[in-house]
Amino acid sequence: MPMNRVFALWMVFWIGGCAPIKPAPSPESAPMSEIIARESSDPRRAASLRMVDAARTDLEAGRLERAAEKLARGLEVDPGNPYAYFYLGVVRFRANRLEEAAELFIRSAGLFADAADWRAEALAYRGESFERSGKIPEARGAFEEALKADSVNQRAREGASRLAGKMW
Amino acid sequence: MGKRGKDRLRAWIILLLLGGPILAVFAYALDSAYEVTSRMTGRTWELPSRLYSAAPVLYPGSTYPEESLCAYLRRLGYQPTRRRPVETGLFSAVPGEVEIGLRAFRDLSGDRAAERIVVRYSDKQITRIEKGDGGEELFTVGLEPEPLGEFFNSKRQERTLVRLSEVPQPLRDGVILMEDRFFYQHHGLSLRGTLRALWTDFRGMRVVQGGSTLTQQLMKNFFLKPDRTLSRKVREAIMTLVAETLYSKDQIFEAYVNEIYLGQQGPASIHGFGEASKFYFGKPLALTTLGEQALLVGLISSPGQFSPYNSIERARARRDLVLKLLLAQEKITNEAFASALRERIEPRGKLGTPDRAPYFIDFARRELSERFSTDQLTQDGLRVFTNLDVDLQEAAAISVTEMTKHLEARVRKLMKGIDPSKHLQAALVALQPQTGVIKAFVGGRDYADSQFNRAILAVRQPGSAVKPFVVAAALSPKDGGTPAATAATLLDDRLTTFAFSGREWSPRNYEGQYLGEATVRTALEKSLNTATVNLAIRTGLPSVVELMRKAGFENVSELPSAVLGTIEVTPLSLARAYTPFLNGGLRSEPIGISAVVDASGHRLDQRSGKVERVLSEEVSFLVTNLLRGVIDRGTAASARKAGLDGDLAGKTGTTDEGKDSWFVGFSPSLLTVVWVGFDDGTPTHLTGASGALQLWIRFMQKSRRFLATDSFHVPRAIVWKEIRREKGCVGSGEQLREAFLPGTEPSKCR
DSSP states (O other): OOHHHHHHHHHHHHHHHHOOOOOBOOGGGSOHHHHHHHTTTSHHHHHHHHHHHHHHHHHHTTOHHHHHHHHHHHHHHOTTOHHHHHHHHHHHHHTTOHHHHHHHHHHHHHHOSSOHHHHHHHHHHHHHHHHHHTOHHHHHHHHHHHHHHOTTBHHHHHHHHHHHTOOO | OOHHHHHHHHHHHHHHHHHHHHHHHHHHHHHHHHHHHHHHSSOOSOBOEEEEOOOOEEOTTOOOOHHHHHHHHHHTTOEEOSOSSOOTTEEEEETTEEEEEEOOEEETTEEEOOEEEEEEEETTEEEEEEETTTOOEESOEEOOOOEEEEEOOTTOEEEOOOOGGGSOHHHHHHHHHHHOTTTTTSOSOOHHHHHHHHHHHHHHTSOOOOOOOHHHHHHHHHTOOSOOOHHHHHHHHHHHHHHHHHSOHHHHHHHHHHHOEEEEETTEEEESHHHHHHHHHSSOGGGOOHHHHHHHHHTTTOHHHHOTTTOHHHHHHHHHHHHHHHHHTTSSOHHHHHHHHHOOOOOOOOSSOTTSSHHHHHHHHHHHHTTSOHHHHHHBOOEEEEOOOHHHHHHHHHHHHHHHHHHHHHHHHHSTTOOTTOOOEEEEEEEOTTTOBEEEEEOSSOTTTOOOOHHHHOOBOOGGGGHHHHHHHHHSOSTTSOOSOOTTOEEEESOOOEEETTEEEOOOOGGGOOOEEEEHHHHHHTTOHHHHHHHHHHHOHHHHHHHHHHTTOOSOOSOGGGGGTOSOBOHHHHHHHHGGGGTTTEEEOOBSEEEEEOTTSOEEEEOOOOEEEOSOHHHHHHHHHHHHHHHHTSTTTHHHHTTOOSSOEEEEEEOGGGSOEEEEEEETTEEEEEEEEOTTOOOOOOOTTTTHHHHHHHHHHHHGGGSOOOOOOOOTTOEEEEEETTTOSBSSSSEEEEEEOTTOOOOBOO
16 A cells, blocks of 8 residues: 555544544533523523522532522522523532432423533433432433433533443 | 637627628629629620511512502611602602612621612513612612511510611710710719609608619619519619629610610510611611601600600600700700701601511421520521512412401301301412422411411311322323323213222212213313222322322322322422422422521521422423313313413312312412311312312412413423314314323324
8 A cells, every 4th residue: 555545544543533522611611691691582581590690609609508599589580490490400419419409400401492502411410410329320321311412511421431431 | 508608609690690691692792793794795685586578589571560669668668758869768769760779788698788779660560770870780689578577585575786886976965965964974873863762762652763874774674673662773773883893884885775665566665776766767777867866865764655656746845855955965066956856757667567477477486496496586686588478478368368258258158057256267378389488378367366377287188189199190101101091091980889998989070960981181170080080090099199199198098089189288288299290290398488597697597499309390291281271171260260361270179068178279480279168177068169269369360460471381202282172082073282291192083
């Protein structure tokens, strides 16, 4: 085989093998202001999202109960706000109330109608909740569902890898 | 005994005779000192704990009515004014715009600074909120929570603590001038004053005059009964000297301004200037005018006589006396004096409205007593935050009062001979199903008449109100397979005798009416008993019972009659059981109290909603979709006739002879349970529809404007199909758009 062809093949394999699919950044990293701007046509949703945003600040500072209060108020204003459920799930997750967290994440996933990235993140968190509770089959199922929703969700990929016994 | 022995004995007797009283006096003084120090150091006052409502959150797009906002502000003690810009504690309302001078306050989020905001309305909606200075737009503003009530001990003292630095100088000067001019010079007792009083008492052969210094007055208020005896005066004097020795003048004065008795509101006594300024003027002490401060000072000698609630003229005369004294002692200027004299005396009532929700306060007290002692609740000044919505609560209370009267009149017409002293009762619990927080809570028709809290203590049979759980069990796929039925499944609805464990049972439909056959939907909408029992048998009684237990029903036996509601529930437990239908299959635990904070702002207790899976999201929606039909076409159709629109669902419940009339009604954001009946189980012959439903309708009519209008969320997996309404299959005829789990849709009619 001519050397140039060998070299070309080698380049193909090298690029193909060493260029993994770039995991997507977590949707949580997106500023809430973008989401609020997107959903501003519904004033209740917008007001509720602002409360979620304030709750995120408390969450980042470790003030779990204050975050839960704000999220509950957010749900009072807009009972169908998936972000409020999502972050309530995160609050429960961090408080090690894993069974509740798993339920809240599936609830939020059901409400994220068109936001596949958020749905996947919620399902991935659900998987982690099951994993931490020792419910491995349920965890695997949740990670698989998350990857079906969004194949590049990092949390789900890492979770699935852990349970498959190897890290990429 | 020799002379020496006698001398020794005499000495001992003298020692005992003298030493005993000396020791007694010493012990008495020590005891007094202990009382003074324990009262003056650490927790000085007994502060009742206060319960607060949820605070309204204002945001652009909210439909919170303008008039409700103004009414809320008034209840919080904000005064209406025409002047703009408004000052702190005032508000100004013109059509389409409310400007508010928000006070500084501390809520669960922390300290909030005072600020001025403008809330703009258009078409009954908030269109914009902005800061009063500069116009920067605000997107959410939470108001202060409203006090709902307090937990008192037997003394029932109302008090708002103030620091000495927060007491306006003219008020401090007024107190000194009127009550104890040489306070900062003497050592606690005024010898001249005491001697004068004793001489007067001696001449009158009884104790009549005071002559007390501020310190003496403080000791009197702290500990002692109001009786005027010589022994009491002696104890007071000892305690006064102790206090003056151990504490500074400023410490004693601060204690005085927080302790002095300044009036009465019903059974509760008003102590301290902080509370008195709220009681008489509806504002914090720091915001009182010179005239108002002088009036407060004038109350000290006789709050009853000089209260502006009793006589404006006497109050004015006393106020003016204080002002003249302040001017004479050059504590105020001529201009300030003249301006204060011109102030109108307009007592404005206490901040907050006591006992707006007495049954809820009882419920909260029960919850709190699991964690806090009575002493802590009645003395430590805790702040208890709840999520009770005062507008919904008012709607609930009025609805219960009005409708129980109306329904009782109907019952008495239908059934002669009911004891006239017996009254029809009701309970109403409304909660937000997503979080479990209680928004309205009424445990009876009249708390003054009966404190029995039916919302949590009336254990009754729910009747047909449990049927949705039978349906839910039937619609749930078993072990990942197919469900026992769908909404379109046809059920036998004829008078049937069922045999169970060697016994026979023949449930009857209401008024003996049978359809022959009915779909699951029709059976639920019309509350058909026989069809429901058939559905339970088809599903398997153990499955139905298991679901009911998961939903939170207790003591559910595996008897067929359980599916028709021969179990026991309270209104609150029934509300809890229904939450999965509105929360994607998750049951939420009801929460009355969200947090408890101590006087320093530390959180002592925090409650947050617990959720538990009962049903799948899809099955919960299927049941909710069926229950929509109960209101649209079924036993609760009178709700639509009464004008209630929007996405609503519900279920009626009736027990034998109408001993219990139930209705569970809900919108996507509010779940309400209503019970109506006599406490002793006397038949009312009211059904769920003719009784509890009517109360719910009244409640919804009054509260609808406070509720969001949205639709029940439809899970992605739900499939819709047009089917024949009566037959539950696909074909021509009256059509109905029905919801199904994927793969369970019915086929063509044969």
